[in-house]
Amino acid sequence: MTVGRLFLAVTPPAAVVAALGRAVDGIRDAPGAPRWADPASLHVTLAFLGDVPRARLTGLLSALGPAVVGSRAVTLQLTGAGRFGGRRPRVLWAGVGGDVDALTVLADRLAAAARHAGVPVDERPFRPHLTLGRWPGPGTPDVGLVDRLAGDHGPAWPVTEVVLWRSPAGRPHERVTGWPSAHQA
Numbered sequence: 052m053t054v055g056r057l058f059l060a061v062t063p064p065a066a067v068v069a070a071l072g073r074a075v076d077g078i079r080d081a082p083g084a085p086r087w088a089d090p091a092s093l094h095v096t097l098a099f100l101g102d103v104p105r106a107r108l109t110g111l112l113s114a115l116g117p118a119v120v121g122s123r124a125v126t127l128q129l130t131g132a133g134r135f136g137g138r139r140p141r142v143l144w145a146g147v148g149g150d151v152d153a154l155t156v157l158a159d160r161l162a163a164a165a166r167h168a169g170v171p172v173d174e175r176p177f178r179p180h181l182t183l184g185r186w187p188g189p190g191t192p193d194v195g196l197v198d199r200l201a202g203d204h205g206p207a208w209p210v211t212e213v214v215l216w217r218s219p220a221g222r223p224h225e226r227v228t229g230w231p232s233a234h235q236a
Contacts, residue, residue: 053102056218057227059115059161060094061154061210063129063181068093070205071129071145075183078200083193085143085184092224095127095147095181097158097213099173100165110168112215116230118164119213122157124233125150128207129181132200140192145200147179149207154179157232161213 063071068090078084103111127149134140147154155177162172183200186192214229 052105054105054108054217054227055102056220057100057103058216058218059097059100059165060214060216061097061125061127061212061232062094062214063127063205064208067129067205067208071181071183074200074202074204078196081193081196083191084196085186085192087184088182089223093181093183094214094216094224095154095179097154097177098161098165100170101173103170107169111165111170112228114164114168115161115213115215118160119157119230119232122160122233123150123153125153125157125210126207127151127154127210129204130202132183132197133180134192134194134197136186140186140194142185143183143196144180145183145204147181148203151179154210157213 071093072090075087079087100111127147129145130148131146133144133146135142135144158177158179165172210232212229212231215227217225217227219225
């Protein structure tokens, strides 16, 4: 029995999401635009844990708290855009700037804590980004949308919390718990 698919993330504040929304509004209905993510679910994933066995949850929660508390303060800013998927892109994303090195250290600490608790972690290299939308299989994606999202998207913001989310299939993400970061501690 599992508790579901879990991931760890930081969430930009409402002012940043609103500024990003204004940037996206200019391309939202463009031909070849992706299926846009719900603004309420926008986040920067730090570690994807997959289906976590219920028997591992208590140990996981105990390991993650100290990993967050022991990390440096991080300030981020959304800037620019990019895509994943090569010639047939699948994901349009906003870039993450600011204290990216410190964010990477935090992501590595979280992944190590999860592994120590017996929970496997997605092994892909950490590439900080915020997914804006996904292109479905059929159709022709407009990769030029990346260029139309150049520049900064809202103010820089301090990361105040790391959140553990559950990702139920076909439903919005569900918050499991969170830990205050160095900006809050």
